[in-house]
Amino acid sequence: MTALGFLCPSDHPKDDYPRIEQLLASDVRVDVIGTDTDEDARRVEVLRRMGAADRLAADVEALRLAGAEAVVWASTSGSFVHGWEGAHEQVRSLARAAGMPASSTSFAFVHAAQEIGVRRVALAATYPDDVAGLFADFLRSAGLEVVAVRAAGVGSAADAAAWGGPELFALAEQADSGEAEAVLVPDTTLHTAAHLPALEKSLGKPVLTANQVTVWEALRLTDRRVNAPALGALFTREPIVQV
Template structure:
């Protein structure tokens, strides 16, 4: 029996994802968005990360312009209407201005609207209408503090910041529901209006509803906000109860 050809999605957002860890969140998120009625496609290409280390020098190299340009070469021809650098740490380590320059360079190479996961967090916090957040990070504390500084530059108050000391994305990618929930719970703060989990190496797509139920407040995770940011750039609005308060 021949199967009908799948028609190209009306809205396509491309993602440049560093290495291999939680990239399977993206087809999962695409499936959930399609179930909600969104005509979207989320093609992803893997960029060369160099050294897998949550260390500032390694992260600056991971997010360098040549590596992102190589990723865009691989993404070309996929019909993307926007592109997002699907990495938090290798965007916020450049600082507020440096991260803007990173995105401007990516947009110039792609010829498309572009963003990164760090800006996705900032925009998502604003979209939720909150101003005080807690950060529960997988990274060593010194790296997590760069994210705190980035958020402060965006006008967001960080009431609590907790690092977990994990050095590699490969290790983070092995974490399951229990580890994610434990980190989020430990990193919450009573004054926080939302909790942020900034690492695209962390599987989160299937845990969003449970995380928010456990903490009693919105939870923003890296792959969730990255996809939301891409849809925002492509001017696609999707509502679903399966992807947290951000999509409700």
Template sequence: MTPGGARNHTWPPAVGFLYPGHSAEDDYPRLEALLGCAARLPVVHTDIGEDAHRVDALLEMGSAERLAAGVAGLKRRGARAVVWACTSGSFVFGWDGAHAQVRALAEASRLPASSTSFAFVHAVRALRVARVAVAATYPEDVAAHFTSFLEAAGAEVVAMRGSGVVTAAEVATWGREDVLALARAGDHPDAEAVLIPDTALHTAAWLPELEAAVGKPVLTANQVTVWEGLRLLGRSVTGPALGALSA
């Protein structure tokens, strides 16, 4: 007990997420519950601008000014690290540009920082796989930017599937069967893992089912984003919560 009679609680550390707009942000409290007491996962919403999976709109959505505007909210909630929870709004900047984006976020927050695109790269390396398939919700031209980003990181993309969905709002309506179908359609016999980008897509409830459906590791955007945040905190989780990534 403290001198004033209040009980002294030790809260788990927090990693903060800057999330564009409102789509599948409920994956984060779901994943926080699955993680138990490993970490708190506060989310601050950034201004999405135009909801469009189009390169010019994505570059604006991921601008340094939009991200910096959300930093104070995360720090008030005790974040010790910050992740830009958006795949397309990071990889469209290219390998060097995405690094510059994260550096600017780290400078604005004075915290360790990363993004979902780098989360995918680090997760692929953690799984020690070389050949991957991309099953994307995006139009194919946007998905091709993700492929180029992965290849710049040293991964071999053996297959890429774009679904042609233009808005995050539409992606957010996809349910279990849609997500399972996307994983199956995007898989390839030569792929050692299937990557499903887009943090607007709900996946947290179906991670074991996704891996069972294709018989190999599946990495999804919100899954790897949370894993990346834990990595920045120097924490890891074992068990089924994050699929093969936490095995």
């Protein structure tokens, strides 16, 4: 049994995680702990406070006791708002506090894009323009080319969590570009796990979504690979061999 630990903002719905655990159909356990959030707003200063090192460290003990072998800060905006260097320091601090390998959803997107061998990406973000722009900058710092950005301007996690399949598909289609090799959907509040094969069929290319890449990243940290076609191309392709 491989136990994966996730720190998830307490105001974010966590329905996708048990669904992904089920779709993995393997000896993988997914443990989710909610972290403290003092305000549900997609503003940069609020998102930076949400991902502060002391807040994340306060909740890792529960994951240690649960036997987690790796921990991922399951928030895209709560990591990339710190910038490339700040996000690295965030996960270094989390690893020290947890005593286990650590990462965040922002780095999960970078590693997932590398895994499936794509460089040019379109960004389908629920965020306001300024927050979406920070994620685009983060991806560029990782060497990805962001060829299109669609920002839906949703101002709170609660509003994003109310989205269903029609809104998700519409956003992805609006963001897509002929130049993009993949479409990235960076919001852990969105329920995407049930829609991945249909999204990829609709767009004709890989789709990387926040909760999907977050679980994949935790598996990567534990050196596990699971073939799960219901979770999209990321979970079905052979790894890219770097030369």
